[in-house]
Amino acid sequence: MSINFFIDKATLIASWLESFLWGINTIIFAYTIFRICKNGRERMNRVTTSAIVILYILASAHMIIELPRLIAGFITFRDTIGPITYLGNVGLPLDVAKDYIYITNTVVGDSVLVWRLYTVWGKRPQISIFPIIMILGTAVSGYGAISLYLIPNSNISKTVNWGTSMFAISLSTNIIVTALTAIRIWYVGHRNRELMGRSSTPYSRIVLLVIESGLAITTAKIIEFVLFERSGNGYTGNMAITIVFDAMPQITGMMPTLIVLAVDSGYTQPDEYYSQEKHRDMRAMVFAPPSIHPSSTGFGTSECEVSVETRKKDHESL
Secondary structure, eight states: OOOOOOHHHHHHHHHHHHHHHHHHHHHHHHHHHHHHHHGGGGGGHHHHHHHHHHHHHHHHHHHHHHHHHHIIIIIIIITOOOOHHHHHHHSSSSHHHHHHHHHHHEEEEEEEEEEEEHTTTTTTTHHHHHHHHHHHHHHHHHHHHHHTSHHHHHOOHHHHHHHHHHHHHHHHHHHHHHHHHHHHHHHHHHHHHHHOOOOOOHHHHHHHHHHHHHHHHHHHHHHHHHHHTOSSSSSBOOOTTHHHOOOOOOOOHHHHHHHHHHHHHSSOHHHHHHHHHTTTTGGGGGGGGGSSSSSSSSSOHHHHOOOOOHHHHHHHHH
């Protein structure tokens, strides 16, 4: 049984949801940047700070473009071609620009997750080679799919195939990277809790693991891919993909920002904490004072760990 969820209704819901998520994203981003500025530039991780700024700019641009589309579809062309025909035409300049922003946001977001994978696994190049190749595949297939709309009388089936490849590759990248990151974070965290004798509630560990591993983005991409495969013809049928599609830039931007904020607030550890091969002297950490405000605002080494290393060397010299 086919589901009729037309593009006009889907676009209205998608626009409302994206603006709501953009508001949340803006609050999180502004507070994170405030903390970074408060801590000083010497504590700033340039890679992650630059990444979350770029993601926020892309997410904002994606949301801003939606307003003129709504005005054109529901007001300007309401009595001529109608909202469904206008909003379903993905070859229009505003739609093409919006889709290019979406692809760029996806590539940058996936790159942030791969960078985090690279750092938590001790900056081993071999762990990130395959995900990087997959990101390149996502970029080629994504930009290729959108560029086909610029060709007059382009083959729609080819565009759909390119789009399917983009969604599939990006989803596979997120599943692999999320799984490897989560395994590393869970393993190091579990081992260190046993050595240190510290405990935390299972609920807090689960929430932090979801945030740190990027599981929320992967879950959203799974939903997005399923809806894309079951979507209509762009005008009629089940166009629920539009809702998730418009929400993704906000979700992709929020999760890395939350990781930076969690590290800066002391709720979780910087990536260097997980990248250590062996924590042979973890017991020496008890001699280090607790750090309420770690010095790293991103995925770098914290002041607490430097203090631990120094005290460990002093302990060995005795």
